[in-house]
Structure formats: structure tokens, C-alpha cells
Amino acid sequence: MSPADAKWEAVLDPGGTGYEISYGAPWEAGSGRGWKGHLWRNRPCCFFHFTLEPYLGNVPASGAYFFFGKHPPEHRAVVGGYHGTLSDITIADHIIFLFTRNGVHYDVTEHSFGPGTLTLLSRIVRSLRPVRS
Numbered sequence: 001m002s003p004a005d006a007k008w009e010a011v012l013d014p015g016g017t018g019y020e021i022s023y024g025a026p027w028e029a030g031s032g033r034g035w036k037g038h039l040w041r042n043r044p045c046c047f048f049h050f051t052l053e054p055y056l057g058n059v060p061a062s063g064a065y066f067f068f069g070k071h072p073p074e075h076r077a078v079v080g081g082y083h084g085t086l087s088d089i090t091i092a093d094h095i096i097f098l099f100t101r102n103g104v105h106y107d108v109t110e111h112s113f114g115p116g117t118l119t120l121l122s123r124i125v126r127s128l129r130p131v132r133s
Contacts, residue, residue, distance in 0.1 A: 018053030026093065026111060042113045049094070049111035050124065054104055074098075079108075079118070080125025086118075095121060101128075 024047030027038040041047060077086035077097070084099030094109040095117055110121045 018051065020049075020051045022049040024048065028093070042111070043116075044113065044120065047111070047113075049109075050121075051094075051107070051109045052128075053107045055098065055107040080122045080128070082125060097121065097125065099125070102130075 024041070026047055026049075027035050027041050029035060031038070074085045074087045074096075077084060079086060079097045079099070082099040082101060084097055086098075087096040093112050095112050097108045099106055099108070108121065108125060110117060110124070
């Protein structure tokens, strides 16, 4: 079974401060000599980084993704069945999707691993379920 076929269980908690799921470490320019030969390790088999945060308006809760008060180029998109705003560039190698569900605004990011990143993000967003009280 490929990572794209994995069953993802994720939970939305509108009263919480957000979620971060991460394992492994990315291979990037600062990773040492020969790093480009290890880029395949940025795939979910070896490295994964996903965040989910509630946000107010157009400013993510962390504020870390937008420099100097400017937003990256973005466009309307449907990800995981939700209409929202998808950034056209990656910041810290993350794709960013902003959407609203049941009146709560969310900021979702996933470390980009190339082709398949948006497909996996869409599957995760589609699987999000509210926390049971």
C-alpha cells in the first residue's frame, strides 16, 4: 500500500489551539553534502509535517507564514471538498490552504514533497471530523 492509500484519521477541535503532526526531518540545502540525492526522503514514507490551526479572518493563528504583513500569491481552490484559498507558493516548503467549516476558519499546511502533495493534503482535509463532546 502506498502512503497515498493510507487511511488518515484527523480531528477538528474548534476550541483548541491547533494540531501539528510531524515525523522524520526534511532533506534541504542545509542538510549537508549530497543532500539532493536524498530528496526522495522528503516523501511521507520518511518525513511528514502537517499543521492545522484555527485563524481569524485572513491571518493564520501562528502568523509565521506571512512576512512583512504581506500574503503570498493565492487563489480560490477546492481541497478535500472545501472551498478556500490555496497559496501559489510554498513558505518554509509548506503549501497553505485556508478554509472555513461550520463558521470556524482554519489554516492547514503540509510540507511539500513534490507531485502528490496536494492530493495527500486533500485526502487529509476530507477526513477531518469534529471532536465529540
